Amino acid sequence: MATTVKNLTESSFLESIPPKYVIPRNPEDLNFGEEEEIEQQVPTIDYYLLTSGSQEERSKSIENLRVACLEWGFFTVINHGVPESLINEMLNLCLSFFDLSPADKSDYAEKHVLSPIRCGTSFNAAVDKVYFWRDYLKIFVHPDFSAPLKPNGFREVAYEYCTRTREIVKELLKAVSVSLGLEEDYIEKSLETKSGLQILVANLYPPCPQPELALGMPPHSDHGLLTLLTQNEIGGLQIKHKDKWIDANALPNSFMVNVGDHMEILSNGNYKSILHRAVVNTTATRVSLVTANGPSLDAVVAPAPKLVNCEKHPPLYHGMKYREYLELQQSNQLHGKSCLDLVRI
Numbered sequence: 001m002a003t004t005v006k007n008l009t010e011s012s013f014l015e016s017i018p019p020k021y022v023i024p025r026n027p028e029d030l031n032f033g034e035e036e037e038i039e040q041q042v043p044t045i046d047y048y049l050l051t052s053g054s055q056e057e058r059s060k061s062i063e064n065l066r067v068a069c070l071e072w073g074f075f076t077v078i079n080h081g082v083p084e085s086l087i088n089e090m091l092n093l094c095l096s097f098f099d100l101s102p103a104d105k106s107d108y109a110e111k112h113v114l115s116p117i118r119c120g121t122s123f124n125a126a127v128d129k130v131y132f133w134r135d136y137l138k139i140f141v142h143p144d145f146s147a148p149l150k151p152n153g154f155r156e157v158a159y160e161y162c163t164r165t166r167e168i169v170k171e172l173l174k175a176v177s178v179s180l181g182l183e184e185d186y187i188e189k190s191l192e193t194k195s196g197l198q199i200l201v202a203n204l205y206p207p208c209p210q211p212e213l214a215l216g217m218p219p220h221s222d223h224g225l226l227t228l229l230t231q232n233e234i235g236g237l238q239i240k241h242k243d244k245w246i247d248a249n250a251l252p253n254s255f256m257v258n259v260g261d262h263m264e265i266l267s268n269g270n271y272k273s274i275l276h277r278a279v280v281n282t283t284a285t286r287v288s289l290v291t292a293n294g295p296s297l298d299a300v301v302a303p304a305p306k307l308v309n310c311e312k313h314p315p316l317y318h319g320m321k322y323r324e325y326l327e328l329q330q331s332n333q334l335h336g337k338s339c340l341d342l343v344r345i
């Protein structure tokens with residue numbers, strides 16, 4: 001297995017990064033390190049008002065969600081009801097997983113991209129031309145729940161965490177359906193999200209001696225419908241908004257949510273998946289905790305017929321089975337929206 005970033009940084013004192021981690025700069029990264037401070041404008045969705053508010057509050061929240069998906073592809077969810085203690089426990093257990101010995105992790109190391117438990121470094125070390133400053137653990141947690149045997153307690157806490165976040169996604173998907181002018185249960189029914197794929201991803205970004213030369217994750221969009229992200233107190237997520245990279249600074253006890261490629265396809269391009277990346281820093285280890293929430297693996301995802309009208313709104317994407325898309329995206333280098341480009345008409 002390729003050396004993890006954690007081992008690289010802990011085994012000796014590093015003054016510079018190995019050449020394999022130096023990211024070639026391209027014009028889209030010109031403002032690297034000069035991100036605009038406009039995080040206060042990132043839309044916020046109050047989950048309590050959306051799900052338990054009055055009819056008027058729900059309608060207003062759905063309208064906020066529509067604008068967030070349309071103009072940003074990204075929003076922050078507050079008042080979601082998941083206890084902070086559960087989130088912290090999950091973050092700590094992920095850190096403990098990365099601390100396990102190589103022998104304890106070997107069963108999961110660099111497995112096939114559709115294996116239920118997989119850990120490794122970079123994005124896909126077998127194909128990455130440059131390595132990213134990131135180690136990861138990816139677990140399929142729905143419709144079948146998997147979990148590593150160690151550390152102790154991981155299984156129980158992950159089960160609870162994933163159940164709670166899936167409930168939030170279910171409610172958000174209903175609201176997104178309505179915001180697109182579809183039946184409330186349209187996404188649930190057409191993409192069989194009751195048996196939808198949920199993947200829990202833990203990302204570890206150890207301190208990096210030359211953060212301006214490396215990236216934790218390259219610019220990319222996510223597969224699936226909605227990705228929920230939380231992190232320890234260290235920031236690093238950036239989103240591309242109106243052609244500029246901006247820091248996505250989390251509000252306390254919130255989830256950052258991004259629109260995934262399959263939402264873009266289903267909405268026939270009305271809601272675009274958002275490009276994002278992770279930057280690293282010299283001083284602190286960052287851990288981010290992601291749940292990727294998608295259709296059923298066997299669902300064929302295509303634009304909703306109601307959003308297609310041959311003259312004004314022709315279909316913009318071919319249908320493709322989610323399993324095939326996922327395998328394609330995860331097996332190749334992660335690069336912008338290159339996977340989505342393959343299904344664009």
Ligand SMILES: O=C(O)CCC(=O)C(=O)O
Pocket residue numbers: 201203217222229236237238276277278288290
């Ligand atoms: O750690 C982050 O901020 C980004 C993680 C991410 O984009 C992903 O896991 O897909």
Ligand SMILES: [Fe+2]
Pocket residue numbers: 220221222276
């Ligand atoms: Fe992502």
